[in-house]
Amino acid sequence: MDTRFAISEYPDAAAVNRQLNELISKPIYTITDEALKKYEEEYFEKKCAKSKAMISEARNIIPGGVQHNLAFNYPFPLVFTKASGNKLYDLDGNEYYDFLQAGGPTVLGSNPPEVREQVIDLLNTCGPSTGLFHEFEYKLAKKISDCVPTVDMFRMLQSGTEACMLGARIARLATKNRNIVKMGGAYHGWSDQLGYGIRIPGTKFTQANGVPIRIMRDTQEFFPGDLDALERVLRFNMFRGGTAAVYLEPLGPESGSRPVDKNFCKGVERLCRKYGALLVFDEVVTGFRVGMSGAQGYFDCSPDLTIFGKVVAGGYPGAGGVGGKREYMKYLGAGLDGAVKVKKAFCGGTLSATPLSCAAGYFTLEEMDRTNACVKAGRRSSQSVTCPSWPSIRAPSATWRPWARCSSPSIGLSPGRSLAYSTPPTRERPK
Ligand SMILES: Cc1ncc(COP(=O)(O)O)c(C=O)c1O
Numbered sequence: 196m197d198t199r200f201a202i203s204e205y206p207d208a209a210a211v212n213r214q215l216n217e218l219i220s221k222p223i224y225t226i227t228d229e230a231l232k233k234y235e236e237e238y239f240e241k242k243c244a245k246s247k248a249m250i251s252e253a254r255n256i257i258p259g260g261v262q263h264n265l266a267f268n269y270p271f272p273l274v275f276t277k278a279s280g281n282k283l284y285d286l287d288g289n290e291y292y293d294f295l296q297a298g299g300p301t302v303l304g305s306n307p308p309e310v311r312e313q314v315i316d317l318l319n320t321c322g323p324s325t326g327l328f329h330e331f332e333y334k335l336a337k338k339i340s341d342c343v344p345t346v347d348m349f350r351m352l353q354s355g356t357e358a359c360m361l362g363a364r365i366a367r368l369a370t371k372n373r374n375i376v377k378m379g380g381a382y383h384g385w386s387d388q389l390g391y392g393i394r395i396p397g398t399k400f401t402q403a404n405g406v407p408i409r410i411m412r413d414t415q416e417f418f419p420g421d422l423d424a425l426e427r428v429l430r431f432n433m434f435r436g437g438t439a440a441v442y443l444e445p446l447g448p449e450s451g452s453r454p455v456d457k458n459f460c461k462g463v464e465r466l467c468r469k470y471g472a473l474l475v476f477d478e479v480v481t482g483f484r485v486g487m488s489g490a491q492g493y494f495d496c497s498p499d500l501t502i503f504g505k506v507v508a509g510g511y512p513g514a515g516g517v518g519g520k521r522e523y524m525k526y527l528g529a530g531l532d533g534a535v536k537v538k539k540a541f542c543g544g545t546l547s548a549t550p551l552s553c554a555a556g557y558f559t560l561e562e563m564d565r566t567n568a569c570v571k572a573g574r575r576s577s578q579s580v581t582c583p584s585w586p587s588i589r590a591p592s593a594t595w596r597p598w599a600r601c602s603s604p605s606i607g608l609s610p611g612r613s614l615a616y617s618t619p620p621t622r623e624r625p626k
Contacts (some may be wrong), residue, residue: 196342197564200486200493201573208420208447208454215453235270245286246274265298278305299480299505300514302568303559310509313558314551323551331553338560339507339518342487345497346518350527351548351556354515355479355504356384359442361517362500363388364540365526366440366473373436376428376472379416380448383477383502389442392416396448419448420455422462429470438472440500445490450480460494467499473523479504479515483560486569499523509559513552 226234239247250271254260261272277284281304283291293305303310321329336349352358363375375388379396383389390403391414400411413436417424425441432438441463447455460476467474476498481490483506491498500519508514517527525532526540546552563569 196487197567197570198486198488198492199567199570201569201576202485202493203573203577205457206454208456208459211454212420239270242289243271243273243285243287247271249274249286265295280304280307297510299484300508301510302484302506302572303509303562303566305510307559307562309562310555310558314511314555317550317554321550324546324549326545329550329553331550331557332548335507335553335557335560338557339503339516342483342560342564343489343491343501343518345491345499345520346501347521348524348527349503349516349518350524350542351507351513351553352515352517352542353513353544353547354384355477355502356386356515357544358479358502358504358515358517359383359389359477360386361527361540361542362442362475362502363440364542365500365517365519365523366475368526368538368540369523370437370439370471370473372432372439372472374413374415374432374438375440375442376415376417376425376432376438377442378419378444378448380419380453381442381444381477382449383442383444387411388414394449396453419453420459422459422466425463426466429466429472433470438470440473440475441467442475442477443498444477445481445494445496446485457494460490460496464496464498473499475500475502477502482506483563484569484572487560487564506559506563507556508552509555511552511555513546513549514556
């Protein structure tokens with residue numbers, strides 16, 4: 196197995212956070228009305244007419260015109276018909292560089308033939324799902340376990356959200372404690388309980404519209420990177436049912452956009468041992484991306500449970516799973532381990548662990564391992580953020596500003612030969 200990591204030099208997290216705080220405290224700069232209008236007219240109106248027509252039809256039957264949050268775009272979403280490697284092509288035939296990577300799972304690029312051909316073979320022999328055991332269930336679980344030393348066992352699910360939900364159930368059964376603690380701003384999917392404290396640290400229940408506040412009563416957040424703040428929560432929880440688990444996005448909330456110190460995760464591990472809580476690493480983003488052994492390999496940590504998603508199905512449907520130490524995974528036995536007398540965590544999923552998702556995941560991880568994909572991707576991204584011709588994107592992260600025109604959901608795609616690179620938009624204060 197490739198034991199190297201994608202991170203060549205760990206950033207000085209305190210310095211990055213200082214820069215980030217400075218950035219947040221400054222007025223918002225946005226594209227001028229004239230520049231935006233020109234962009235709309237010269238690119239979207241002239242070159243994307245077919246997308247515009249289709250989306251205006253789709254709006255009548257799909258809320259907002261698209262089914263996926265990431266597909267939203269201003270002034271209208273584009274319709275993509277072809278994806279290959281690092282390129283995407285829209286309905287009007289325009290070509291784009293793909294910085295979105297489907298939101299994370301297509302680490303090998305779009306539609307790699309090494310995976311596609313195996314998937315076609317599987318579809319020809321077995322079809323996408325049977326509801327019964329298939330050899331690729333074993334092969335994928337074995338591959339993950341071989342790569343990530345803390346994963347003695349692995350259970351595949353349909354999404355990272357489900358896996359995060361299940362992690363909390365296992366932790367409660369195993370510890371008999373009640374509370375789940377997470378880092379403020381971290382995203383652990385969109386389940387009711389873990390919708391607490393998402394996007395912006397300290398926002399508690401306010402970002403999860405539609406979830407009753409009482410459901411989040413047993414979830415707490417602590418400020419990113421602050422071990423003292425975490426310990427205060429853990430100590431307080433001793434008097435209100437104990438802490439079942441501490442969830443971490445190991446690079447920091449929102450995929451490391453507010454990075455934590457290199458020794459932070461180790462500190463959290465020590466606190467978990469002290470207060471009897473399970474340590475749960477949410478490696479939906481970092482798993483098989485920071486390296487084949489994930490962020491836990493990089494930080495030399497030993498989480499009790501690990502949440503997987505995205506790349507574990509190689510961009511095919513059904514991407515999620517929980518892996519972990521045998522003593523905790525026993526709460527998931529669905530069949531043959533009847534000798535283990537413990538309450539089983541409530542868990543299901545008609546399309547969990549289909550032959551399709553398991554085969555796609557297995558061949559993706561094999562190919563990533565063979566080609567040292569994590570290390571290569573890490574090198575490429577370092578090159579791109581230090582590229583002298585892109586000075587304007589040297590900021591430590593893009594900050595979520597719902598009312599700024601260029602907010603994070605719309606910056607994933609950049610037209611390959613468009614105005615975006617040839618004439619950078621003027622930046623000025625909004626009027
Ligand atoms: C860290 C993290 N955890 C969990 C999830 C949820 O995974 P899914 O979208 O597969 O439900 C995501 C999704 O982006 C994520 O980034």
